[in-house]
Amino acid sequence: MTAIHDWATSDNLQPEPITVQIWRELPEDFCRRVEIVDGNAIRCAEPNRAHQKAARMLANTLEDAARDYMRANPEDCLDISNDFDVVLWEVPRTTIRSPDVALFECAPSDLHPLPARFLKIVVEVVSPSHTKTDRVDKMAEYAAAGIPWYWIVTLADNDVNGIELYALDHATDQYKFVRELQRGDSAVDLPIRVRIDWDRLTDLVL
Numbered sequence: 586m587t588a589i590h591d592w593a594t595s596d597n598l599q600p601e602p603i604t605v606q607i608w609r610e611l612p613e614d615f616c617r618r619v620e621i622v623d624g625n626a627i628r629c630a631e632p633n634r635a636h637q638k639a640a641r642m643l644a645n646t647l648e649d650a651a652r653d654y655m656r657a658n659p660e661d662c663l664d665i666s667n668d669f670d671v672v673l674w675e676v677p678r679t680t681i682r683s684p685d686v687a688l689f690e691c692a693p694s695d696l697h698p699l700p701a702r703f704l705k706i707v708v709e710v711v712s713p714s715h716t717k718t719d720r721v722d723k724m725a726e727y728a729a730a731g732i733p734w735y736w737i738v739t740l741a742d743n744d745v746n747g748i749e750l751y752a753l754d755h756a757t758d759q760y761k762f763v764r765e766l767q768r769g770d771s772a773v774d775l776p777i778r779v780r781i782d783w784d785r786l787t788d789l790v791l
Contacts, residue, residue: 599626602678608670608698616670622722624678630715632685638789639710639738639745640667640685647688647706650779662691663705663777670698671707673730680726685710685738688777701730705776708736728753728760734776735760745786750775 602624608616619626632640644667651663665688673680681698686708692699707727709719719737727735737749747767751760752775766773772780 604679605672605675605681605698608679608681620670620683621679621681623680629683630712632710632712635740635743635789636685636710636712639740639786640708642745642785642789643667643708643710643738644686646779646781646785647686647708650777651688654777664689664691671701671704671730672698673701673726682723682726684708684723701727701732704730704732706734706736707732708738710738710740724751724760728758731758740789743787743789745783745789748781 603611603621603626604624608621619628621627644665648665651665655661655663665686667686669687670681670683671687673682684707686706687704688706689699689703690705692703709723711719724735724737731753733753735751735753737751739746739749747765749765750763750773752763753759754761763775764773766781768783770781772778
């Protein structure tokens with residue numbers, strides 16, 4: 586008998602929908618392993634090293650862009666993270682996602698999980714086993730939460746193959762494809778100027 590049979594007992598079923606208040610009281614180790622969709626805990630797949638490296642490099646890229654933007658616009662404050670949770674909505678049941686990277690308006694450090702209204706860009710690195718989740722489920726959820734920009738990052742072997750940019754169409758509350766960044770595209774101004782160093786996105790795992 587495998588471990589799954591030991592786990593699959595009536596006593597181990599989720600007893601009630603998870604709310605933001607419950608989420609804040611759950612063990613941190615548990616929260617790192619799951620996302621909440623309509624109140625239900627969904628186990629997250631463990632990203633491989635290339636996925637993790639791509640997310641970290643993109644976070645560094647967006648952080649550089651945010652720093653340059655704030656020098657020219659000192660009245661604005663932007664921040665970046667690749668290790669946090671976002672509450673997309675609480676009604677009728679809570680949905681909390683953990684994007685790979687996000688650019689957001691500065692918020693109090695104790696505001697956890699971060700409300701979606703603070704986000705400017707949300708980035709997901711597509712995993713082969715979770716293509717539907719990133720391209721269908723999360724795309725619809727992020728749009729419904731009103732996040733202005735969604736970037737989908739695709740990997741080819743050990744390199745970032747492309748970065749698809751989607752902008753929220755407020756008339757339909759859906760994302761509209763804008764363009765795909767590929768090697769040779771050195772910068773993009775959507776929504777702030779971001780310089781892409783493809784060398785940082787190549788040979789991710791040595």
